[in-house]
Amino acid sequence: MFDALGSRLRASLQRLGGKGRISEADLEAGLAEIRGALLDADVALPVTTQLVDAMRTRAVGDGIVGGLGAGDRLVSVVHGALTEALGGSGRELDLRERPASILLLGLQGAGKTTTAAKLALRLQREGRRPLLVAADPRRPAAAEQLALLGEAVGIPVHREPIGTPVAEIGRRALESARRLGRDLLIIDSSGRTTLDDELMQELRDLREAVQPRERILVLDAATGQQALAVAEGFKRAADPTGLILAKLDGDARGGAALSIAGGAGIPVLFIGTGERPEALERFHPDRIAGRILEMGDLATLAEIVRDAGGDVTAAPAVRLNAKGRPPEMSFTDLLDQLRQISSMGPIGQVMKMIPGMGGAAQQAEEAVAGGELKRAEAIILSMTPIERNEPALLTIPRRRRIAEGAGRSIEEVNRLVKRLEEIRLLMRRAGGMDPARLAAGGAGLPGKHSGGYIRPKEDRKAKKARRKGGRR
Structure with a gap:
């Protein structure tokens, strides 16, 4: 929904927002682009004309022409005009009779x-x-x-x-x-x-x-x-x-x-x-x-989360581990997240509802179509309950056994383990961010957290255990 229209509108707004000051000519050129995007999206001509006129009136009234910081304000103007064109405020059904x-x-x-x-x-x-x-x-x-x-x-x-x-x-x-x-x-x-x-x-x-x-x-x-x-x-x-x-x-x-x-x-x-x-x-x-x-x-x-059986008001876990810190995400938690996401409908539509993650929607849809979520679930289910909750126990022999049980390669098991380490690191650095947002690799996060593998720091004991497992 709205893919073609949204991408055209965002491109036009980005071009306008990149200018230090917006002149009247810049505004008219931008509105002409928006008009073309609306007509290409099959918006009726009278509605297009009314919508562009409303954007022009709002932009002039808000002092965007010649002002500073016009980019963000222009987005607000377009959002307001679109909201008004779509009906302003929604209304509830009138079902007062019985029946x-x-x-x-x-x-x-x-x-x-x-x-x-x-x-x-x-x-x-x-x-x-x-x-x-x-x-x-x-x-x-x-x-x-x-x-x-x-x-x-x-x-x-x-x-x-x-x-x-x-x-x-x-x-x-x-x-x-x-x-x-x-x-x-x-x-x-x-x-x-x-x-x-x-x-x-x-x-x-x-x-x-x-x-x-x-x-x-x-x-x-x-x-x-x-x-x-x-x-x-x-x-x-x-x-x-x-x-x-x-x-x-x-x-x-x-x-x-x-x-x-x-x-x-x-x-x-x-x-x-x-x-x-x-x-x-x-x-x-x-x-x-x-x-x-x-x-x-x-x-x-x-x-959608509530209708899928999730609890959007639930507070995060407050139990502490032996070092007095909140417990880190485990494969059990990741499995719950994957199942909840799968029950919420098409993953692309869900991703577009998260601010800043609309660009990752197509990638997520391709991953689901390629069976990545199902493969990850099969790998996690091949682990013992202890292994799911203690990923540090996953030595090379254990990973081989898990791969055979899931019918996958050991490289896929290694990638999933690495993904969990990335999510743990990003959650620590982002202050306990919702893992559903991080499951796609941190898209929407600023700077170096935008994706890619970053090995978390290990204490001496964990490093020794990892190296010992590699020699086995």
């Missing part, structure tokens, strides 16, 4: 049925008791798909025989929700390839029968500016209260989110970021703008 209801709208193929299951799972984790409703009276495959998805995420599905009028489906679903003690209906409405009169009449009948406070339009972000035209058509016919951008991970240029959020006049509530049931994020304009400019998104990352 409340959400009517999902959208064309066939937009990802509406899959999004219904994702939304139900997310709201269930937030404490609601949803009931999915198949409300397409003509396509049995749509009801079957929703039933399978509901079963996969553990949420019941209400369905009626083919040919049942949609208004009757809605009324019976409400009765079923009250009977089952469900406090939320998520209605998957009919899909069509085009906006026709029959579809509009069905949506009106559903609205009258269920009276949903939330009518959410699901759009396929990968269709670019065509999604904006669909949004405008539904806005005239069905009055949506919000949008969900599905398949945003398939929009490498990133223009759809800006075009729709800035041009449709309908607030974006959620974005689909992958195929996994958990891959549905709340849409926060300021966070998305930060991701585009590689400023990170630690708030969303903390939510």
Whole structure:
């Protein structure tokens, strides 16, 4: 998401920020580059013009032209303009009734049925008791798909025989929700390839029968500016209260989110970021703008860690070793980190949420695709529990045994041991930094800590033990 747009915008800002003072001509040249980047990313022309004008107004108002330290302030200006274009402040769902209801709208193929299951799972984790409703009276495959998805995420599905009028489906679903003690209906409405009169009449009948406070339009972000035209058509016919951008991970240029959020006049509530049931994020304009400019998104990352079962508020271990120091990272800790990272979704998306590490996202994705994390896990699992917690015990014979048990070469075992030593050293020098940030080799750290192997200092006893192990 946003890769092409983000890289172009960052390059333009770096060129401008490298100047001591920014003249009016420099600003206009930079804005022209930004305009070109937005259009190349498939951002709609009216939205592009509005966004560039907003950047110019903010830059002039903040005294950037002719001032010192303009680079950082210009980033802030672009971030503010992007946030405003994406919708300013996000809004929460209005689900005050019991049972409340959400009517999902959208064309066939937009990802509406899959999004219904994702939304139900997310709201269930937030404490609601949803009931999915198949409300397409003509396509049995749509009801079957929703039933399978509901079963996969553990949420019941209400369905009626083919040919049942949609208004009757809605009324019976409400009765079923009250009977089952469900406090939320998520209605998957009919899909069509085009906006026709029959579809509009069905949506009106559903609205009258269920009276949903939330009518959410699901759009396929990968269709670019065509999604904006669909949004405008539904806005005239069905009055949506919000949008969900599905398949945003398939929009490498990133223009759809800006075009729709800035041009449709309908607030974006959620974005689909992958195929996994958990891959549905709340849409926060300021966070998305930060991701585009590689400023990170630690708030969303903390939510992902929490949803993956991690504890983002847990304090670091305070037990001390025999020398009165906090214990150093072990292979047991590294294994926990690798498993938690794997459960958080695509590693590239996770890396981009960490400030300063967006540039390492592609490298991390290649490592995962190449099976490096799985190989590291196999090597660690071939160690005994004592060896995992005491890496100093890993003599050459032990490493050979571990390599054979994991089906890997001894060189790979040596590299993993060396990587743990690097992480330990960087954690000592960085004051106990989160190892998840250091697992990629210290990317994002200043100066000599940016990567590469640095042997930690050893006391006499450790050096003697290492040399003795080498002679064996």
